[in-house]
Amino acid sequence: MKVHLKTLGCRLNEAELETWAQAFQKSGHQITRQAQVANLIVINSCAVTQDAARKSRQLIRRIHRDNPQAKLVVSGCYATLNQDEAASLLGVDLVVSNKDKDQLVEKTLTELNMAVMPSMSTEPGEISLFTRGRQRAFVKVQDGCRYRCTFCIVTVARGEEVSRPVQAVIDEINTLHQQGITEVILTGVHLGGYGSDLGNNLSTLISTILAETTIPRLRLGSLEPWELSDDFFALFQNPRLMPHLHLPLQSGSDTVLRRMARRCKTEEFATIVNQLRAQIPHFNVTTDIIVGFPGETEEEWQESYNFIKKIGFGHVHIFTYSSREGTKAASLPNQLNGDIKKQRSQQLHILANDMKLQFCKDNLGYEFPVLWEGYNEPLEGGKQKVFGYTPNYLKVSSLINNHESVENQTISTRLIAVEELSIFGEIIGSPLSLSS
Ligand code: SF4
CATH class of the missing domain: 3.40.50.12160 (Methylthiotransferase, N-terminal domain)
Structure with a gap:
């Protein structure tokens, strides 16, 4: 396009x-x-x-x-x-x-239903998934991917896996923190492969960051749901590691996943999600789904839809499959026509909204430390609307007086209402008064 x-x-x-x-x-x-x-x-x-x-x-x-x-x-x-x-x-x-x-x-x-296949599976996700801002920064820790998912051009475009040394990552995070950044998001083309060339792994990187920096919030960017070592899950016990993972599933049908050459089938995916949810309350799992992959039958689509529904995601990034030259999937038989793809995409958008609404509702009534952003919306009556994110990446709005500021502060907030996928919170701590 x-x-x-x-x-x-x-x-x-x-x-x-x-x-x-x-x-x-x-x-x-x-x-x-x-x-x-x-x-x-x-x-x-x-x-x-x-x-x-x-x-x-x-x-x-x-x-x-x-x-x-x-x-x-x-x-x-x-x-x-x-x-x-x-x-x-x-x-x-x-x-x-x-x-x-x-x-x-x-x-x-x-x-506008224009989402097409990204050229790489994980990387573009960060751009649209997470908002930047004065309080949040991306730190790229890894490039390249050794896998060959059939829809992905990344191996052609980005080559072998290369990881940044742990010390370089630590130094960058410390510098960002000194500059006023409160939350860092670790990203990579294949983040889970971090360290494959250095003899360590993502879990070691995370635990070292938590030990050797004082960055208040550490978040992980899009992560392929495999190669996660056994000690990975326990890392979330540390409240500085945010309880949110974007795990691209791509399809909820094992036969489609096989044609995609994905390394994680539905059962393993469900095990990971269940483990995270059992350990950490309010854990948010979000995902990417490709609809209309070549040869996706009605039966496979139903299977996929039902699995996605069963897991229940906080957010689904939906891509309509489009053929990309240079990928194996482009030469697969039975490419689907636009109408079927559009219809499946619409069906999934409805389900995704329902699941998001449910996740918002599941969090109502609870108190979270919300990191408030710089952006605000002036209202009448001496008030302004402010926006921020919970640790599990729910966007929250609240009202404060015009002479107050919550920018770049993490303040305890109770989530009290949800309207059209937007959550309203009541700030429990006190905002900074600008007039004092
Ligand atoms: S794991 Fe697959 S989808 Fe992800 S970057 Fe590698 S080849 Fe692409």
Whole structure:
């Protein structure tokens, strides 16, 4: 898919465009400078003055007139402040408000049903899975993969596994911590393979980080569900290791998994999840699923759907299979037609939302140390809405007074309500008063 990105306004808007461009590319899409040839156009609007808002409206209309076939997504300040107006403008398919900007790529691909196969299984996930911010940073510890999953181009693109020495990782985390970062996410193309070239493993890396840094929150990025050593699970007893894992399952049917050449079949996957849940309350397991893999029969699809439902995930990243040149899967027989893939994807989106809602509800009434982010939404009546994440990566909002700040603070918060997959929390500790 060809994506054209356009911005009005400030430098921040420009910087966001760059981040989105990278995320679209990593999700297997191409960026084009020509709006006329794009399949998807994203506009980062501005509303700093009346004139800027007028220009934003004009730009949206002109872009749609010039390329009415393209899907149109609008974000930025004009779209946030005038959400209904922006949504009703001719041609606008999706409005992403400023508070969701960091998930714009994922939201676009999911809600407009445009998620295609990423060029690599795990790496692109981080971009859309986790929000960056002043309090959270990614630390890449590993590159390459020695496996050959048939849909994945990674072995061709990224070569053999190479791990960063433990000391280099520790030094980077300590530096980030000194700079004010509170949460670090370890990432790798095949994170579970960490240390295969150094004679150690991921568990050793994690325990050393926990021992030799004082970073308050350590999180793991997308992790293939195999090669996890026996001592891995016990690491989560340390509350500084966040109780959330993104374990790409890809399919809940063993015969499909075999065609994908995955190393983890459904039974082993269920064992891992059960072990995590038995040990750590409120453990969040999220996953990636590819729908419409070559030859996926109706029976296999049902089997997959039922397994996914049985496991129950906090979030499912859904990809519709698309053939990628250079992969073994591209030459497999019985490639499915678009209608079947679309129908299965829609079915899974409904299930994914139900499961997410259930997971949110399961967490209601409990208190968690929420790390509050810098972004806030001003409201009327002297209040502002603030956003943060629980250790198990639930996004929480709360209301505080305008003269208060919770930015980059971890404060105990009780989750009290869930509305349309969004959780509202009551801050138990006291926010910092800016006036004192
Ligand atoms: S384990 Fe499979 S899907 Fe993951 S990076 Fe390696 S080849 Fe790709």
